[in-house]
Amino acid sequence: MAERSLLLDIRDLQVQFRVYEGLSRVLDGVCLQVREAERVGLAGETGCGKTVTMKAAMGILKSPPAQFPTGEVVLAGKDVLKMSPSEILAMKGKTIAMIFQDPLSSLNPVFTVGQQMFDVIRYGHRRASGGRHPTRAKTKQTAIAALESVRLPDPERTLKMYPLELSGGMRQRALIAMALVNRPRLLVADEPGTALDVTIQAQILELLKALVRDAGIAVLIITHDLGVIREIAERVYIMYAGQVVETGPAAAILDAPQHPYAEGLVASVPRLTGEVLAHGIPGTIPDYTETPSGCRFHPRCDHRMDVCVQRKPLPVETSPGRHVSCHLFNGETRR
Amino acid sequence: MSEPILAVENLSKHFPLRSGLLHRVSGYVKAVDDVTFTVHPGEILGLVGESGSGKSTVAKTIVHLYGATSGRVRFKGRDVSQLDRQTARWYRREVQMVFQDPKSSLNPRRSVSSTLEDPLIIYRLARSRREREVIVRTLLQQVEMSSRYMYKHPSALSGGQRQRVAIARALAVNPSFLVLDEPTSALDVSVQAKLIGLFIRLQEELGLSYLFITHNLSLVRTIATRAAVMYVGKLYELGTVEHLFRYPVHPYTRTLIAAAPVITQAEERVKPTMMSKEGEIPSPVNPPSGCAFHPRCSGAHSRCSEDLPPVVEVAPGHLVRCWRAEELVDPSEGTETRVNSLVS
């Protein structure tokens, strides 16, 4: 298979914020890549920095208070961090589109689904055709086709409804339709399905997989739910405290994680097969204003060595496509 | 089998819907409809379901946040469906609840010690201010929290820590039964694992029984003794977790388990086949007739939309409400299939 071209390339990104307690160094050299038509997951728990990474990729981090000491976020060839606001605006919806966690708060409650969809379609058409509006008929046609593609029953009727009249699953589908209607190259999905019931979430994830495959769109899924990762991601980046600790094929990592944090995380997930649950990971996430030296996970790690406190581990390729940032894999004796 | 510690019999909770200028009652939301189950001493009963299933309402009705519309609740043999002053005082010291959302289960304007002292003051469990302070420290220690957090406000605590305080508050009155309404759903997975460990430890140390409500099937499988599946206000299947997960009968149960997000190949293999068509979860305002799952069920026949199936015991302790229960039951479950119509 030919190497697909790189769509999003985050290189060694550092992000920090000025807060009451001092300087909050959130991201510490994050590297992340998404290729065309690839399904990539960014997994981590609350406070790991995945949302900050996502916002940086979309160009929506407010620059004070955010600071970018080093790093680049290259989206379709251009560095987002250096883009002007108008360039970022042009990029939104066309190159990169987003679906948020809570479909209810992402849709404007006082406008019908149709009104919001038409808005998005018109905007996209104007930009693509250099300022021309699409006809009413064409807009409606596009909207109905979009709603059909997300398997909403009776799209014509749905267009006339208000978000509150729809169920959570239907709202999420409508949101996906709106995000994909202008054919973005990259879809960023923030916790898709978390706000939904399990059976509905399963349907939505199936839908996302199919849509993305048919349209050749790349997807970056941001979630704390490893089950969603397994369901929909080909590759995954596991983040902890602003660092990527492990990355590689999703199934391989979930079946046999290597980084101690990833191990602890995977072990903490309750199993349908009913094994006794591990007791989590001792300790808590570090304070970003006083981060641990070297590897940020070392205070909580059972396998801590002296070098872990001194030097930050660099990614090591443990098998093709799989990288772990841990001194255990640097040639030091393992367990 | 020993006497149940909690017995819920034909419990219903209907909320009136008011509409029109005069706020006339136009209908009812049958949030909980004729639900029956028991919890035995020392066991954890998992109550699973999705939105609109009524599981939270059951919990809140049991602790009397809502008054039941009909049905009975018995605790340690005593009828607690109606609470007079004395029974209330006893009941509330026996049965406590831990809520779902760590952001709102603690009063943001009160310090941890203020929140924890409340039950001590209400029930006069301490003779002086100093003694209260001592008890608060002990409670915090019991939930594995440093007493350094005593004077902090919830905004200074993480989600997991707030839930620990909520647990400590529930334990302050020394209960024998805890109703846990999705206590870990809003937490990260590693924090959840720690808290589950705490729940199990507390159960062993203090001899507690739990009604554990969740939508996370893997969690139920891991910690519950028995589980009950609710859908749109009614109970459709109940049994030990081993039987329920290995031999699920009801199409909804199967769909639910099949839809559960899992992370390993081994778990994928044990999933049953989904028995549903694409569809939405009905709202309890206007539930489908007969078996509420029939519109989404790939195995439904005409009777399913007409009449509510009766409860049938397909194996000892394994109860199902399904017209096709006998067909759908796995023949390897139990040596003998006894069919008992218990409630119709």
Place this chain on the structure above:
Amino acid sequence: MSFARHAVEEPADTRWAAFKDRFGRAWYKFGRNRISLAGGAMVLVFVFLASFAHFVTPYPHHAGAYTDFPNAFKPPSAAHWFGTDSLGADVLSRIIFGSQISFMLAGVVLGISVPIGVVLGLLAGYVGGKTETVIMRITDIFLSLPALLMALAICAAFTPSIDKAMLAVASIWWTWHCRLVHGITRSIKTEEFVQASRVLGASPLRIIFKDILPNCASPIIVKITLDAGFVILVGAGLSFLGLGAQPPTEDLGTMISIGSKYLPERWWMTVFPSLAIFAIILGFNLLGDGLRDALAVEEGV
């Protein structure tokens, strides 16, 4: 099992340390907004001036009934920064003493109306049912009447004086706080921590005062700050119309009223008292906005 037997003695943060931390954070949030800091400073200055009027004003004896006709109508000068009024008194000094009356008015009115409004709001919000309907309908009636007109009517019904003015304003002001607190109570009633208190068996009184009231405290404080300005304005309006403080009391509104007869040549008699009212209200408004941000409950992790 008695918990006391398993006591754990451990050195811990004290209540004071935790309080200092919270205060520090609130101060940090407040201080970030330059404008509200300015507002706060303004209010502090005005309150200071009013409190120590006797020692601060250049001509303390000019307050009250003072006449010095030869000195009347003098424009602003080095001796009299804001000029003199129709009776020869120093306008600046009278303004400072006048602000005393304004602050006193605000203090009394809010001191009466806020507790009444808060208690009624809590009751209406928590108890609901008929109590709520009765209280809120009364509130609605009062709220639909313009404050100034109501105060006018009440004042005019009796011999006008400053106390009648204060009572008049207080009698309608409680409704704003009642409505504010009622709204908050209703929304907090359904929060899980209130439910938790109910499950614990707390009495309604305990829930109202220990759970709900603390959550109303911030909005009430912000509202009081913003109200202070508005109450002063209403009070000045009443005096302007002759229904509040009577001359020769040096109320700001009265000063404007008297001075307005001499516009536009002797502008200083109207302009400076007006500016004073403006400045006081502005100060309170800016302070109130800043407090709103600083006191907002932090969203947790």
